[in-house]
Amino acid sequence: MDEFLVWNPEEFDDVKQISIPTANVWVPDILINEFVDVGKSPDIPYVYVGNDGLVRNYKPIQVVTACSLNIYNFPFDVQNCSLTFQSWLHTTKDINITLIRTPDEVKEDKNVFMNQGEWELLHVLSKYKQFSVDSNEYYAEMKFHVVIRRRPLFYTVNLLLPSIFLMVMDIVGFYLPPDSGERVSFKITLLLGYSVFLIIVSDTLPATAIGTPLIGVYFVVCMALLVISLTETVLIVRLVHKQDLQSHVPQWVKHLVLEKATVLLCIRNKKFCPLLSQGSDLPLYKENNMNTAVRCNHHSCEGSRDTGRNLSLGMTVRDTSPPVMDSILHEITSIRQFMEKKDESREIAKEWLKVGYVLDVLLFRVYMVTVLAYTITLGTLWSVWQNA
Template identity: 40%
Template sequence: MNPSLKRISIISALLLIAVSLCCGKLTCKEGHSGPTHESMQAVFDLKSFRPAVNLSNPTISNISFTLYAVLGVNEKTQILTTFLWMRQYWRHEFLVWDPDECDGITKISLPAAQLWSPDIIVYEFVDDDVSQACPYVYVNHTGHIRWDRMLRLVSSCNLQIFSFPFDVQNCSFTFGSYMHTIRDVRLAPALTFEEMSGNSKRYLEASGEWELVDILGETSILKFGIDQWDIITIWVVIKRRPVLYVVNLLIPSSFLMLIDIMSFYLPPHSVDRASFKMTLILGYTVFLLIMNDLLPSTANGTPIIGIYFSVCLALMVISLLETVIITNVLHHSSMKSKEVPNWVRVVVLKHIANLICYKWPEDVQPPSEPQEDKPQSSNSNSESWNIQPAIQTPATHPNTNEGAASMPELKQICQYLGDLRAHLISLQKENELTNQWCQVGYVLDFLLFRVYLLLISCYAMVIICMWCVWISQT
């Protein structure tokens, strides 16, 4: 380019800038709708400077946003990903024109990259914005600029997951200038926080598992050393929709616990209840492994639903241990000559049975007061010995030789009968001991079943009350 022409263009541009700065208005020509390109180009050349005639006056920036979607909540990394429609206003004091002189044009669109804009950021952001950029802004004839843009905000948030899946999260978005202090840029909300909340609820009510509860906010001044920044802090309160987790986690777990409770009605003496309970514990463990991906995990704590599953698994193990104890008691009679101690009869068969209202079978009588053990075999021995004299004394028979010959056979038969009677007495005694140990096992099983039901009921009531309190507080 000719140096003289270049010099002339620079001088003309400076003159236009001077006119604009002095008059405060853009120029318009006849036959042109709106300000001329030359006058706006002079403003574009000043995009690196804050658009204020008097630099002692701060530029006021108004912001508002609409929460359109909650894209993700990562409890482990404490990150919230949201999608916002953000609107920002400020005044450009060099972009002013008279609509009467510019063919009635009151609003034009200009490229955002050619104009100065406040460096408003969200202090909690932890990742780059990958949303589609909006390259244009609307400029009013009074110099007010409106910039609508989409913002994919990845921000840090202190997520509280103890009450999962009935948790409520309160995350803050702090809007402020990165470099300009309150002497250069001041911030103010463009809409009230109630209006922001109402606009966001209309779009977020059908968005995924999260429901918007409210949007709150306040304006404040951030002090750092001798500098001060104007900031707007907005709290977004969102609540999780728990239906998915109740159906996939709580209801199956409750069904497995119900099956474990009903397994107590299996007769322990004829069915291998322990194998059934071990299979149930194995199935519950597989269920927890499959559903582990649905549970949030953080280094700060464990959600109460995780504690709930752990306690349910512990209760199943306790139920298995109870079955082992009852099985051991029921098979205790296999030990020969092992009678039920007197204190067991008093404590278990009398007091505990009366306490739990145990219903005795028809063929079994409740135990009476314990008495001193008497030798039961004395009568039988005496009776058996009473037979011996009668047999040893031979009956009068005309043929003494035949009577004498039959004596050894009679003695042998009497001995066989005595052994058979002693064996039957021992079998009867073992059967009585077996019945006594079985009744002890049944009473203990009935007692432990009631204690197990009480533990599960109290635990379920505590969990339900805690969740109800959290829900009512939200």
């Protein structure tokens, strides 16, 4: 309202409105405090002036403004950006800022918002206040709070679901036999795939020095869980192949793992693992599978079946020369030692494999509890944010 641009329409052929070049009319220096770049707008050289002194300047302004973003809940975040209109030079004696429409009308007006993009307009809040630089002069300002919400469907499909699928496959990978090398290669493939996935989505996540979005923490923890899963697999595979050291399982390990842990974990048939009975990977040598047992001395060598010790082969070697007999005896002794050593190696393999299977079940359940606790924590944080 310009009190110097008032006239009586009856004195000027009932003219109530005219257009005047903007350069010929005083225009207030109303600016937006959040400006970070020069405003871009089409050049409209005229303003409308009414006979009551109302000057209408319909020049649209496209501006780049600074907005304090809260990215903790990305991509389910709601942002509140402010636009503050005020005059830098004139006080309320010269310029006073008010709304043409009521605050409720401004709050519910969404017609001018482009609703097909990434953001959804919730409402616009307006607030008027006066502030003073010194005790005698007051300045007026009008602040608009534009509340917008991000549409999370794109980020959910491209970020959250692939990560969840990889974590589910990591859990399924525990059902592979620990004594085979397939589990290690499977876990390494998952870890490599997740690393490539993080490289791809790194440009999608908002980068700030103030804080990290919750989804970024989620990705890091998922990567850590994959590393822990791979480490557990490597340890179990090394344990079930510990028979290479030719050392038996210590008694305290047998007591804790094969007796206490099996009862605690409710594992059936605690003395013999069910998977060991298959014998696919470890063809266990049993002494009763030997068809014959050979007994020799310096003068004779006779063989008998284990089930019939009284049946003699009837072979005497008295006429055989002593050098040949010593050679046969040496070969038989070597075979016997080899079979005993092989049988001992099989027993060691059985013991360590039992321990490996029990520890694998234990670590798998601990891993599942960790994943469950992590899921509950994320759900709790999400609920707290939703309620806030």
